[in-house]
Amino acid sequence: MSERSRFDEIKDELEKLDVNPTFFARKEIRELPNVLSTDERIVYLVEGRNKTTKHHIILVATDRRLIFVDKEMLYGLKVEDFSYDKVTSIQYEKELMLASIDIKVSGDIVEIDGVGKYEAELFCEKTRDFMSRPKEYFQPKTKPSVLDQLEQLGKLKENGVLTEEEFLEQKAKLLEKL
Incomplete structure:
Protein backbone atom coordinates (compact mmCIF):
# COMPACT_ATOMS: atom_id res chain seq x y z
CA MET A 1 0.00 0.00 0.00
CA GLN A 139 -1.82 -7.91 22.48
CA PRO A 140 -1.52 -8.78 18.79
CA LYS A 141 -3.93 -11.51 17.79
CA THR A 142 -1.91 -14.48 16.57
CA LYS A 143 -3.32 -17.03 14.20
CA PRO A 144 -3.04 -20.64 15.33
CA SER A 145 -0.29 -22.58 13.61
CA VAL A 146 -1.07 -25.39 11.18
CA LEU A 147 0.03 -27.83 13.89
CA ASP A 148 -2.45 -26.24 16.35
CA GLN A 149 -5.21 -26.46 13.75
CA LEU A 150 -4.41 -30.13 13.02
CA GLU A 151 -4.52 -30.85 16.74
CA GLN A 152 -7.93 -29.15 16.97
CA LEU A 153 -9.19 -31.21 13.99
CA GLY A 154 -8.03 -34.39 15.71
CA LYS A 155 -9.99 -33.46 18.84
CA LEU A 156 -13.10 -32.72 16.78
CA LYS A 157 -12.83 -36.13 15.09
CA GLU A 158 -12.14 -37.82 18.42
CA ASN A 159 -15.26 -36.23 19.96
CA GLY A 160 -17.41 -37.31 17.01
CA VAL A 161 -17.96 -33.79 15.65
CA LEU A 162 -16.20 -34.66 12.36
CA THR A 163 -16.46 -37.86 10.38
CA GLU A 164 -13.30 -39.61 9.13
CA GLU A 165 -13.96 -38.19 5.63
CA GLU A 166 -14.46 -34.62 6.90
CA PHE A 167 -11.34 -34.94 9.04
CA LEU A 168 -9.21 -36.13 6.08
CA GLU A 169 -10.60 -33.38 3.82
CA GLN A 170 -9.83 -30.60 6.34
CA LYS A 171 -6.44 -32.13 7.12
CA ALA A 172 -5.51 -32.11 3.41
CA LYS A 173 -6.50 -28.43 3.14
CA LEU A 174 -4.31 -27.52 6.12
CA LEU A 175 -1.35 -29.49 4.83
CA GLU A 176 -1.58 -27.63 1.49
CA LYS A 177 -0.74 -24.44 3.39
CA LEU A 178 2.65 -25.82 4.38
Whole structure:
Protein backbone atom coordinates (compact mmCIF):
# COMPACT_ATOMS: atom_id res chain seq x y z
CA MET A 1 0.00 0.00 0.00
CA SER A 2 1.46 3.33 -0.98
CA GLU A 3 1.92 6.16 1.47
CA ARG A 4 -0.54 8.29 -0.47
CA SER A 5 -3.35 5.77 -0.17
CA ARG A 6 -2.65 5.29 3.56
CA PHE A 7 -2.79 9.08 3.91
CA ASP A 8 -6.18 9.06 2.15
CA GLU A 9 -7.41 6.37 4.56
CA ILE A 10 -6.30 8.49 7.50
CA LYS A 11 -8.08 11.56 6.10
CA ASP A 12 -11.23 9.44 5.68
CA GLU A 13 -10.94 8.14 9.27
CA LEU A 14 -10.64 11.70 10.58
CA GLU A 15 -13.62 12.80 8.54
CA LYS A 16 -15.75 9.93 9.92
CA LEU A 17 -14.71 10.92 13.44
CA ASP A 18 -15.70 14.52 12.65
CA VAL A 19 -12.13 15.67 13.34
CA ASN A 20 -11.21 18.76 11.33
CA PRO A 21 -7.56 19.62 11.95
CA THR A 22 -6.49 23.19 11.37
CA PHE A 23 -3.86 24.41 8.97
CA PHE A 24 -1.35 24.29 11.84
CA ALA A 25 -1.63 20.49 12.17
CA ARG A 26 -0.97 19.67 8.51
CA LYS A 27 2.72 18.73 8.99
CA GLU A 28 1.90 16.33 11.82
CA ILE A 29 -1.07 14.82 9.95
CA ARG A 30 1.17 14.20 6.91
CA GLU A 31 3.50 12.15 9.14
CA LEU A 32 0.78 9.79 10.37
CA PRO A 33 1.24 7.21 7.57
CA ASN A 34 4.84 6.83 8.80
CA VAL A 35 3.82 6.65 12.47
CA LEU A 36 0.78 4.36 12.45
CA SER A 37 0.86 0.64 11.75
CA THR A 38 -1.06 -0.39 8.64
CA ASP A 39 -3.90 -1.95 10.65
CA GLU A 40 -3.92 0.63 13.46
CA ARG A 41 -7.02 2.81 13.59
CA ILE A 42 -7.46 6.32 14.95
CA VAL A 43 -10.02 6.60 17.75
CA TYR A 44 -9.69 10.37 18.10
CA LEU A 45 -7.25 13.18 17.47
CA VAL A 46 -6.78 16.61 19.01
CA GLU A 47 -4.33 19.35 18.34
CA GLY A 48 -2.90 21.84 20.74
CA ARG A 49 0.32 23.20 22.15
CA ASN A 50 2.76 21.32 24.32
CA LYS A 51 3.01 23.49 27.47
CA THR A 52 6.68 22.62 27.94
CA THR A 53 8.07 23.10 24.42
CA LYS A 54 5.40 25.59 23.23
CA HIS A 55 5.29 23.59 19.94
CA HIS A 56 2.06 22.89 18.12
CA ILE A 57 1.39 19.13 18.31
CA ILE A 58 -1.25 16.56 17.64
CA LEU A 59 -2.28 13.97 20.18
CA VAL A 60 -3.63 10.78 18.62
CA ALA A 61 -5.58 8.07 20.43
CA THR A 62 -5.55 4.85 18.43
CA ASP A 63 -6.97 1.43 19.09
CA ARG A 64 -3.53 0.52 20.54
CA ARG A 65 -1.79 3.55 22.06
CA LEU A 66 -1.54 7.29 22.63
CA ILE A 67 0.80 9.12 20.25
CA PHE A 68 2.23 12.64 20.49
CA VAL A 69 3.43 13.96 17.12
CA ASP A 70 5.50 17.14 16.90
CA LYS A 71 6.81 18.08 13.44
CA GLU A 72 8.86 21.25 13.58
CA MET A 73 10.91 22.61 10.70
CA LEU A 74 14.04 23.20 12.72
CA TYR A 75 13.77 20.27 15.11
CA GLY A 76 12.59 17.55 12.75
CA LEU A 77 10.04 14.97 13.81
CA LYS A 78 9.43 13.95 17.41
CA VAL A 79 7.06 11.07 18.10
CA GLU A 80 6.29 9.71 21.56
CA ASP A 81 3.88 6.88 22.09
CA PHE A 82 2.53 5.20 25.18
CA SER A 83 0.50 2.04 25.61
CA TYR A 84 -2.73 2.63 27.49
CA ASP A 85 -1.57 0.53 30.42
CA LYS A 86 1.20 3.12 31.05
CA VAL A 87 -1.32 5.98 31.29
CA THR A 88 -2.38 6.37 34.90
CA SER A 89 -4.71 9.35 34.48
CA ILE A 90 -6.04 11.78 31.93
CA GLN A 91 -8.03 14.89 32.68
CA TYR A 92 -9.10 18.07 31.02
CA GLU A 93 -9.72 21.54 32.31
CA LYS A 94 -11.95 23.99 30.49
CA GLU A 95 -10.72 27.54 30.34
CA LEU A 96 -12.42 30.65 29.00
CA MET A 97 -12.17 29.83 25.28
CA LEU A 98 -10.27 26.55 25.10
CA ALA A 99 -9.23 23.62 27.28
CA SER A 100 -6.10 21.84 28.41
CA ILE A 101 -5.40 18.12 28.77
CA ASP A 102 -3.08 16.65 31.40
CA ILE A 103 -1.92 13.09 30.91
CA LYS A 104 0.00 11.27 33.62
CA VAL A 105 2.08 8.62 31.91
CA SER A 106 5.03 6.62 33.22
CA GLY A 107 5.43 8.98 36.18
CA ASP A 108 5.50 12.16 34.07
CA ILE A 109 2.74 14.63 33.32
CA VAL A 110 2.31 15.79 29.74
CA GLU A 111 0.31 18.99 29.42
CA ILE A 112 -1.33 20.16 26.22
CA ASP A 113 -3.23 23.43 26.06
CA GLY A 114 -5.09 25.29 23.34
CA VAL A 115 -7.42 22.33 22.72
CA GLY A 116 -11.07 22.85 21.84
CA LYS A 117 -13.37 22.36 24.87
CA TYR A 118 -15.58 19.73 23.24
CA GLU A 119 -12.61 17.94 21.65
CA ALA A 120 -10.71 17.77 24.96
CA GLU A 121 -13.68 16.22 26.75
CA LEU A 122 -14.31 13.68 23.97
CA PHE A 123 -10.62 12.79 23.70
CA CYS A 124 -10.40 12.11 27.44
CA GLU A 125 -13.56 9.98 27.38
CA LYS A 126 -12.29 7.86 24.50
CA THR A 127 -8.86 7.47 26.09
CA ARG A 128 -10.37 6.44 29.44
CA ASP A 129 -12.34 3.75 27.63
CA PHE A 130 -9.12 2.20 26.33
CA MET A 131 -7.34 2.67 29.67
CA SER A 132 -10.01 0.53 31.35
CA ARG A 133 -9.56 -2.40 28.97
CA PRO A 134 -7.51 -5.41 30.05
CA LYS A 135 -3.90 -5.59 28.89
CA GLU A 136 -4.68 -8.64 26.73
CA TYR A 137 -6.94 -6.47 24.54
CA PHE A 138 -3.84 -4.74 23.13
CA GLN A 139 -1.82 -7.91 22.48
CA PRO A 140 -1.52 -8.78 18.79
CA LYS A 141 -3.93 -11.51 17.79
CA THR A 142 -1.91 -14.48 16.57
CA LYS A 143 -3.32 -17.03 14.20
CA PRO A 144 -3.04 -20.64 15.33
CA SER A 145 -0.29 -22.58 13.61
CA VAL A 146 -1.07 -25.39 11.18
CA LEU A 147 0.03 -27.83 13.89
CA ASP A 148 -2.45 -26.24 16.35
CA GLN A 149 -5.21 -26.46 13.75
CA LEU A 150 -4.41 -30.13 13.02
CA GLU A 151 -4.52 -30.85 16.74
CA GLN A 152 -7.93 -29.15 16.97
CA LEU A 153 -9.19 -31.21 13.99
CA GLY A 154 -8.03 -34.39 15.71
CA LYS A 155 -9.99 -33.46 18.84
CA LEU A 156 -13.10 -32.72 16.78
CA LYS A 157 -12.83 -36.13 15.09
CA GLU A 158 -12.14 -37.82 18.42
CA ASN A 159 -15.26 -36.23 19.96
CA GLY A 160 -17.41 -37.31 17.01
CA VAL A 161 -17.96 -33.79 15.65
CA LEU A 162 -16.20 -34.66 12.36
CA THR A 163 -16.46 -37.86 10.38
CA GLU A 164 -13.30 -39.61 9.13
CA GLU A 165 -13.96 -38.19 5.63
CA GLU A 166 -14.46 -34.62 6.90
CA PHE A 167 -11.34 -34.94 9.04
CA LEU A 168 -9.21 -36.13 6.08
CA GLU A 169 -10.60 -33.38 3.82
CA GLN A 170 -9.83 -30.60 6.34
CA LYS A 171 -6.44 -32.13 7.12
CA ALA A 172 -5.51 -32.11 3.41
CA LYS A 173 -6.50 -28.43 3.14
CA LEU A 174 -4.31 -27.52 6.12
CA LEU A 175 -1.35 -29.49 4.83
CA GLU A 176 -1.58 -27.63 1.49
CA LYS A 177 -0.74 -24.44 3.39
CA LEU A 178 2.65 -25.82 4.38
